[in-house]
Amino acid sequence: MTAVTGGNRDAAGREARTALIRLRPRPESAASARYFTAAVLESWRVADRLVQDVLLAVSELVTNAVEHGVGEVVLELINLGGRCLRVQVTDQGLGAHPSLVPLSPSTPRSRGLAIVAAVSSKWGHRGHDGGLCVWAEFSLLCAD
DSSP: OOEEEEEEOOOOHHHHEEEEEEESTTTHHHHHHHHHHHHHHHHHHHOHHHHHHHHHHHHHHHHHHHHHSSSSSEEEEEHHHHHHTEEEEOOOOOOOOOOOOOOOTOOSSOOOHHHHHHSSSSSEEETTEEEEEEEEEEESSSSS
16 A cells, blocks of 8 residues: 655646555555545544545445455546536556446445436546546535
């Protein structure tokens, strides 16, 4: 596990703070990702009521990457000028396109992306260097 933090400017010249952690593809990586995320969000003074939603999304995205991806999992947190928080989880999987699927109450699994969609402002995915990046965004403007 390796963690890095930094800051620079986005395309509009606003401050963009970033924090990144590299995780081994193990089941316990979701817990490590939550711990890292909680510490970063506290240092960025993100509102408490938003933190729980972000932690839930991080847990689901990292778990999906560990279960369905290949190799190292990278979690990146990006604070876009204090208006938006983006969570990105990248793996070196085959790049299958994740999607929301209809679920019945008896379906035992496959709820991760539905949870991410419910707690975030928006989410999506893209191919990334031979792998897959799944992201979720949270509005920081409404969280105070």
